[in-house]
Amino acid sequence: MQIQEFGNRFNEVSTNLLENMSGLNPCDRFAKFDISKIVAFSELYKDDFTIRERGCIEGELNVFYHTLREDDRFANLNGLCDLARLMVETGKHRSFPLAYRILKLALVLPVATATVERCFSKLKLAKTDLRNRMGDDFLNGALVCTVEKEIFDKVTDEDVMIRFQAMKERRGQIF
Template sequence: MTGNYGNQRNRKNVLTNRHHFEVEVFNTVLDMQISEFGNRFNEVSTTLIENMSGLNPCESFSKFDTSKIVTFSEMYPNDFSNSERGCLLGDLTVFYHTVKEDDKFKNLGGMTDLARAMVETGTHKTFPLVYRVLKLALVLPVATTTVERCFSKMKLIKTDLRNRMGEEYLNNALLCAVEKESFLKVKEEDVMARFQAFKNRRGNIF
């Protein structure tokens, strides 16, 4: 009886620990990740990325979606006139049938390869509207990453203890934080020489 009771108790502890790690801990971490993704990628960014995926040339343009591409162009009203947007759908259809059977457009790894292939074959001149959409899609990740990086750095710099920080000081601090790679190339001697030249000092800081 004692042995059976001990086995049941150990089995209960195993189930309790398993429930703790697989349910409680896992669900908590999953909720945190979902919340973080929600904060990082808002609805507008998600819609942009989803529609941008219509330009994917992988697997012989099997994921090429003209409706998504047209919707993507509509999110840039200053880059396309109404007449250009009306012509875009027809250009995309002709472009799709033109490059699908072209050996130079096979085995492309992504939109960067597609843009490179269009320039090499001169297709960017034949389909300028399609190439314009492609350029906007290629610029989007860079712009989104830069903005997200700035907001992330701002949260680290402007804390509760620094909530009275002035705008000029905040801009300078953000510049140093965001462009850290560039500032690492600046020599300490150059910085000291600049501060030394600001005004006459009692001693040399070198």
């Protein structure tokens, strides 16, 4: 039942993406590390790698795996965040730049996806049937205000009035 729900929630591309990301798992001394999955993951990001780099990824991942598996500092990692942090602390991100780039792509993906989902959710609130004819500039401004609500909550009315007054000369003072 859970697998069916998972299948209903995520399309095939998303499922492949998540499955291929799992090949980067550093837990238990890289027990589930799968180079073929990682290479498949990198192929989804063709624009981020040159043709030459794509040819080198598998070899670098092989050396990466054997080097970090033997290093005791990488023995007790709990996830991708720990792996990325320790790679930077030990300088391994310079030794394995392609592996590190793949790791960064995997770390950014959930944040990027959540941000886009949040924007579309807010778009539904901003663009209703009553506001269906608004222009792109107005819609963009409304969305920025809606999506970045936490930032706009800190702006006071006085700040807005001062900014508006300074934009051009007015007949009278606003405040």
